[in-house]
Amino acid sequence: MSTVLVVDGxxxxxxxxxxxxxxxxxxxxxxxxxxxxxxxxxxxxxLVLEGAAKAGVRAGRDGxxxxxxxxxxxxxxxxxxxxAAAERGARVTVVTADRMLQARAGAWGQTMxxxxxxxxx
Numbered sequence: 001m002s003t004v005l006v007v008d009g010x011x012x013x014x015x016x017x018x019x020x021x022x023x024x025x026x027x028x029x030x031x032x033x034x035x036x037x038x039x040x041x042x043x044x045x046x047l048v049l050e051g052a053a054k055a056g057v058r059a060g061r062d063g064x065x066x067x068x069x070x071x072x073x074x075x076x077x078x079x080x081x082x083x084a085a086a087e088r089g090a091r092v093t094v095v096t097a098d099r100m101l102q103a104r105a106g107a108w109g110q111t112m113x114x115x116x117x118x119x120x121x
Contacts, residue, residue: 008096015114025056050074
C-alpha cells in the first residue's frame, strides 16, 4: 500500500508568522524545497498551492513531490486529490488547520496539523 501526504500549502505557510505574506511565491518555494529534502515515510507528497503562491513553484512532479495548482479554492483541490489517492488504494494523510477541510478530507484519510508537518521537515 502506498502512502500519500496531501499538503494544504496555504495553511502550512501561514502557520508561522515569518513574513510569508510579503512574498507568497517565495514562501511556497521554500516549503517546496523543504518537502523535497525531507526524510518522511511517504511515497508521494502532493503540495496544493492557490492564488499568488502558485507563482513560486511550477505545477508538476519533482522527485516524490507533486505540486498541484488549484484552479480556484485550494480546499476543493485538496479534497479531490485526497479522494483520488484513497480510491487508488493509498493510505492518505492531509495536512491542514482548516477544520471544515479536516472534516471533508477525513472521510478518505487522517488529518494532521501544519505544526506537525513543520516539525517533520
